[in-house]
Amino acid sequence: MVTPDLRSALQHFDLGEPLDPPVPVAEAWSNEVFRVITGRGDFAVKLFPPNLSPARRQVLITAIGFEQQALASGIGGPAPVLSHDGQILADLPVGSGVRTARCHSWVPGTPASQLVGSDGLAASAGRVLGRLHAKQVPGGDTSQLQGPDQDRWEHGVVASRAAGVPWADEMAAITPLVQRLADQLEVLRQQRRPMQVSHRDFDPKNGVVDHDGQLIITDWDYAGPVVAGVELVTAAASFVRTEGQLGEFAEAYRAAGGTADPADELALGIEVAELDWILRNVEAVVAHGLGPATDQYRTAAELITSFAGELDDLVSWSRRLGSFLDQLGRGAFRKP
DSSP: OOOHHHHHHHHHTTOOOBSSOOEEOTTOTTSEEEEEEETTEEEEEEEOOSSOOHHHHHHHHHHHHHHHHHHHTTOOOOOEEOOTTSOSSEEEEETTEEEEEEEEEOOOSEEGGGTTTSTTHHHHHHHHHHHHHHTOOEEEEGGGOOOOOHHHHHHHHHHHHHHTOTTHHHHHHTHHHHHHHHHHHHHHHHHTOEEEEEOSOOSGGGEEEOTTSOEEEOOOTTOEEEOHHHHHHHHHHHHOOSHHHHHHHHHHHHHTTOOOOOOOHHHHHHHHTOOHHHHHHHHHHHHHTOOTTSHHHHHHHHHHHHHHHHHHHHHHHHHHHHHHHHHHHTTOSOOO
8 A cells, every 4th residue: 555655755756656554673663664666677776754843954964975875985875866857855745744764775685683693793793883983974972972861761660550551660670870971971971082984883783795795775864873893793793603614704804894892891881872763762662562572572582681691792792893893903814
């Protein structure tokens, strides 16, 4: 079924009529994303929630700018499709105001999330990330970081208790850790460590392995300032499953021009303190009464259960990755 909002987007991007019913894309519930095949081709059409805030729109504009730079330098990614007036973003009038949409050519292949652990994927991820980091696009410094939204977290605890969901007590128990992360981020802000613009969600769920075996990174809409060493560690933790793959990832990263060293515990707290994804799932469950069979419920439960050990896990990844990079610096690995 083609909804009115999707039909409006198809018209704005001059895509024509769908040849088959549009297919919703999995893992995209915070935005509506559809695969649409028309006589013009195969496309991914994204509909953002109505009436984006000015702050969210500015993040999106920054992300689009970096995406264009990356594509122009030859880094693989879905090709943006322009609207009929030559714009990347289309603002669609809807009943509740304005809804922003964008469109890309569809990337055929296999979701990277289905291939984690397979031969070559870790090296391919290291190579792509190395090329992104080698661009060295300035992103300010850590003084601009926002700490965890403690009020929103507390509200999530209260709302979860009222809804009777089983993770309410667990959220309350880890609230002191949220405070500790807030304190750590305050120290990091004062240190003003340099940041650079990068993908900022470099993860298998945002990757496709094409028919040539190349990793194509998708969903650039969150691109923005990162501490490169943090993104390096989280990417390794996401794409690597064995020690051999970790070495391949490290070697490919350095060979592609990536110069970051794995982040220390203080900086890794940035990743753990990013509570938005946990809270979006919690809030969706509470607001809509979603049950255990839904992705949002399962995601909330998994993230809350793993939260207390996440920082220690990232520190372990950082040390292991650092060891490989040290060996590489001493010539222990052969450059590809």
